[in-house]
Amino acid sequence: MSARAITLDRVEKTFALKRRTSFTALRDVSLEVGVGEFVALLGPSGCGKSTILRMIAGLELPSSGVLRVNGRKPADLVRDHRLGVAFQDHALLPWLTVAQNVALPFHLARRPVDEARISELLQLVGLASFRDAYPRQLSGGMRQRASIARALALRPEVLLLDEPFGALDAVTRRRMNLELARIWEEERTTTVLVTHDVEEAVFLSQRVIVLEANPGRVRHEEALAFSRNRVDGLDRSDEFHHVVDRLTRMLDS
């Protein structure tokens, strides 16, 4: 791995519950994500994987430890509009069209709207003919693709995906994963994906970080190097299923 884009150094996160009781969501989490790398955070619910993502996005602050994105605090990147994020809930504004939603980051950054970039992104996520549709007129998968297009609008330094396909049915989900792999090949943005789906994590990422719960901590890291190309039937290959099986057993134990 060459340059580091994201580093977490002994990060801990506790939430205050009632008086004098607190809950440790993450304990002693150290991890790194390289520039241009696609890393998946995999774990059962309650392992704090979304909390890690929310901290990288500047939505939560670590209770202790150091978290840096390209050498800076997340809040600084937020101020410079350098983060892209897509949530499980697509979070598209219902009163804006698809194109207007994708253009929103430009407005929030007070930059002139780059129409060419928006058309390019809509083309990339396959929504070119739906640019004037409203989110409620789209299917769940289309909304998520619009949401990812919006996250990529300003060419962010880091793309954060919090179970973006978690609410979709299995068939759509597989298709979306294929789409995302293709999109990522084009954009090559440093990406952190949070998921509880082993196949999704192994299929999309170059490295999987397995977390365990109570308190949330890193259990295992696995760099993936498949001979097969993702868009070329990787998910039907034996080597792919070996890794999936192994990681699934790890999560079960």
Next chain:
Amino acid sequence: MSPRTKRVLLGLLGAAVLLVVAEIIGRLGLAGRAWPAPIEALVTVLGNELSRSLLLRALGATLLSAGIGLVAGALVGMAVGFLGFLIPALRAGLDQMASILNTIPLIALAPLLIALVGPQGMATLTAALGSGFAMFVATASGLVSTAPALADFFSVAGASRPQRILRLSLPSAVPSLLNGLTLAASGAVLGAVLGEWFGAPVGLGVLMISSMQNFQVELLFVVALTAALVSLAAFYGMAAVQAVVGKRFV
């Protein structure tokens, strides 16, 4: 037959049955002279040139007071609701003040209000009070009804506070505002009629009082029916606007 048509037909049937029963009671005089036969009353009052023009003039005056009161009350209510949103320290106090003002019976406030705006201004003022409260509540709750995921997105995208208010909080409040407007519109009509009881020169409320005092039971019935119908029309009119505009915002 769709469930919707079935419901509407059932409703109309119920209304018709009620009307026929009321008509029979009135015609036979079963409930004394103070019970008018609805259809007969309508025919008598609307068939008479004089009472018809009297009714129309009163209706015009009431609609004018209700309209002005609605607009003024809605503007003030929304402004105060927005103020409480901008300055959170004011929020609790404003909530309390608005609900206290709304729970004091109008009859207790009336002398004070008459001294303030005079009997002629009462209809507009009571219309404004009712609709203002509805719009205050709608604004205050609408502005904080933003979906958490949308708020998160604005945070990560580095939106400033003015951007957040303009591009997120205000559009998110639209459904709630439209909802408030349906209540405010029908409330304004009833508020105006009520306000006219305190000495307005003309209006449905005035006509109600005078017909009551002169034992013009049929006229009284038609005036009350008119007030109810106008109020319902205001409600359903706004509900139609809500259905068309509101669905864009959810």
